[in-house]
Amino acid sequence: MLDAIDRQILSELERDGRISNKDLAAAAGIAPSTCHARVRALLDAGVLRGFHAVIDPEAVGRGLQAIIAVRLQAAARARLAEFARRIADRPEVRDVYMLGGSEDVLVHVAVRDAPALRAFVVEHLSTRPEVAHTQTSIVFEHLHAPTTASR
Incomplete structure (x- = not known):
């Protein structure tokens, strides 16, 4: 406690x-x-997981951010964690969320521009045999909300 x-x-x-x-x-x-x-x-205790720097993606040439919802093929859901870890290792990826519900994974990416976003989706998601569906939403602005520890 x-x-x-x-x-x-x-x-x-x-x-x-x-x-x-x-x-x-x-x-x-x-x-x-x-x-x-x-x-x-x-x-x-693992309550405090570590410390990190928050870098402005635009300042490092990755001004376009998106959230990509991914639904896996039913037969591939047993390998969800493996899929998520592989995607999380990509340099474009900022966060990966494994979900319950209609989508299996949300992937937050920061890329240079629209062609780079398209290339990421095509090369690393939609053409993968384990992926059934993707839906990409562009991030206009990100506001960080504090955790419940500070509320």
């Missing part, structure tokens, strides 16, 4: 993953040594 201090630590880290331990401890109202131990415990 997470207590109020753990939730405060998670909220602060989500807002700024580079916050110093000293500043994080001050925000949580605890000693720096206690804060360090709590962050380590959150990491060890």
Whole structure:
């Protein structure tokens, strides 16, 4: 169970993953040594999965983002995790979600332009024998919502 201090630590880290331990401890109202131990415990428990940089795709030449819904052939659903991992390894892919419902996978991609998006869909999805259907939606804007730890 997470207590109020753990939730405060998670909220602060989500807002700024580079916050110093000293500043994080001050925000949580605890000693720096206690804060360090709590962050380590959150990491060890898998609550805090790690730290990463958020990069603007447009700044690195991948200004077109899309969400692609993928439905697998019924016979291929047993290999869903394998399919998702293979797709997740592609450099264009930002996130992969395995779903329940009418679609099996959502793939969030960031590519250079429309021809690159078409090439990704054709080469890595729609022509694959295990794929029954794809539907591509263009992302106009992405707003990050904080997790429940900070609400």
